[in-house]
Amino acid sequence: MLTRNEIQQRVTRLQERLAANGAQAALLLVPIDIYYFTGTRQNSALWIPASGEPMLLVRKSLVRARAEGLISDIRPFPSSKELTALFGSEGDRVGMTYDAVPVAQHGWYSKVLPGRSFVDITMLVRDLRSVKLPAEIEMLRYSAEKLCSIFSEVPTFLKAGMRELDLAAEMEYRLRRIGHEGYVRMRAFNQELFGGMAVAGGAANYGFFDGAVTGQGLSSASPQGASLDVIGENQPVLVDFAGVFNGYIVDMTRMFVIGTLDSELQRAFDVSLEIQEAVRKAMVPGAICEEIYRQAAEMAENAGLGGNFMGMPGEQSRFVGHGVGLELDELPVLAQGFAMPLQAGQVVAVEPKFVIPGKGAIGIENTFLVTEHGGERLTELSDEIVRI
């Protein structure tokens, strides 16, 4: 359970980094960042000075913020004049997460807080949040257990002749009934997701979504996830869902088939398990993210599947794993261009997948905790293709 003590640790870690970066304070506006440092996600602004007590100013709901919040100083959002006096003083360097704060918000605070210079602390906050503290790991284990329990029920409802949409709806319904909170937060500006996807067979799989498999979706306005295509026999059925419990997201994928799979797909699946195991072993503190990705891509290449790894040929994503937590797209990313080392306590969804045009998408995904002994699996459920 989230305690005042863990919140205090999170705040202290941020304060140390602000001081080390020469910033006098952080002004946090993104709701889930505010939740992380206070325990309450209301419509509010959070001021964390490099030394001293954080202060949460609440537009709505003050009653709820006070009931849930695990910091002491929670107040109503003041007039802009009062704000000027509350939030630091002229000459201060104030950190803000530029990746997600809109221009209009930045502009308003720049006006209200004259003489302060704003600096981007996106990576500082995201890096800090990527290392999970005890309450978070406990919650991620709980989310994993819940999500696995629904994946294990798939054989009871997957049938030939149902649409991808029907399969997705069955997953969503069952997840929801056991407490899945529904809204899956993503941080990247142009990404969005409705829970997950169920994709069968070999329909073209092009889309905006930053993943190996995007799905066709239901329209050009919502071009991602399950479609109206009917699930047939002997097709790879890829089920990739996130579960959100207490705000914490775990992500996993399993393969199903009604009948049997052709040998090319089966072989690609076997390679995805080999890559997963190599990545898992490599997930120790200090390992370099992009080197893990390169090793995975090389294994795909050596298996003759380089052109199918992590996406449609021509639209391949260059990653093999992504951090999860309060958002689906947290740090670290096991990707080309991410040269940072892994840290103990980071939690990563590893998802080696292949897309074989005309045949379908196949692969595996599990969520792992980075430890000294390699990745510790949180999603404990057999990886094997389930034959129905």
Add this chain to the structure above:
Amino acid sequence: MLTRNEIQQRVTRLQERLAANGAQAALLLVPIDIYYFTGTRQNSALWIPASGEPMLLVRKSLVRARAEGLISDIRPFPSSKELTALFGSEGDRVGMTYDAVPVAQHGWYSKVLPGRSFVDITMLVRDLRSVKLPAEIEMLRYSAEKLCSIFSEVPTFLKAGMRELDLAAEMEYRLRRIGHEGYVRMRAFNQELFGGMAVAGGAANYGFFDGAVTGQGLSSASPQGASLDVIGENQPVLVDFAGVFNGYIVDMTRMFVIGTLDSELQRAFDVSLEIQEAVRKAMVPGAICEEIYRQAAEMAENAGLGGNFMGMPGEQSRFVGHGVGLELDELPVLAQGFAMPLQAGQVVAVEPKFVIPGKGAIGIENTFLVTEHGGERLTELSDEIVRI
């Protein structure tokens, strides 16, 4: 169906407004704005000059953008150097939607496009998008019909002893099966929503959500919507859901009760119907948004329910209706502070509601089209409380 001709109309309307505002171009980055002006929602940037052809630069998926897009010039996203040459020239004023574009995006384009000055065109774009063209109205009618069909099924599954969460899950499941796209887009920076809510009885109803009824949600991380509370007899059961089809969102609320409602709640409901009808009649082109709100608030006040109108006492929202379309929170807003006149073709969800502490939330919501004859109801289903 969306056609090249309607897309062309949309682009032309934007170009006229850019020219009238002395801007040489718009650089649109928000995915749903891009969809509105192109017919495709991929990861991309859209350049619309005040005169000339729009140009869509696509990161992912170019294949899909080209297959769906209803403009001619769709290209791969170029290097930043090429971009400088493509997007206008020094001295240009370039419009951007500051309400939703992150600081980091704005900063990157500022660097890549030296000598251009950026201006905020949020209200210009949102106002333009608020007036629905024929294909949009057709799609909104379709969404309304679909959403009503599921609301009419509620008596078949609402039972005493189920949790709010179970009721929400039944709604979500049925909506999904008939093609609800799931992800409900909201524009406001700090808002988020998972489809809707089912709220029963008199539990305290405090939350960040900008609505009359917020629901308790499942945790402090997702503090909105259905909770684990059990639905009992003789309680007001408020079901408020959005349906998304072809990207277009319609919003409605109906009341249910297993048994009978106490007379105070029944009276508040009757007042909500009177307010809805007064608002509907007032919804003609030229009517001033905040005056409609004031009339509604006055009717609540005169009924002795001023302190319960649109939220918990002390946390009341000061609106009675909100635009819907591709986002749940479009213009116009029938709210204090919105002095603009209504325009024919705008579509507004009108939702007079009351919260009676200890007893529960009650009210009505329908989506209306603004016409010369007042609001034309899109959500055609009886308003009456359904007794089970």
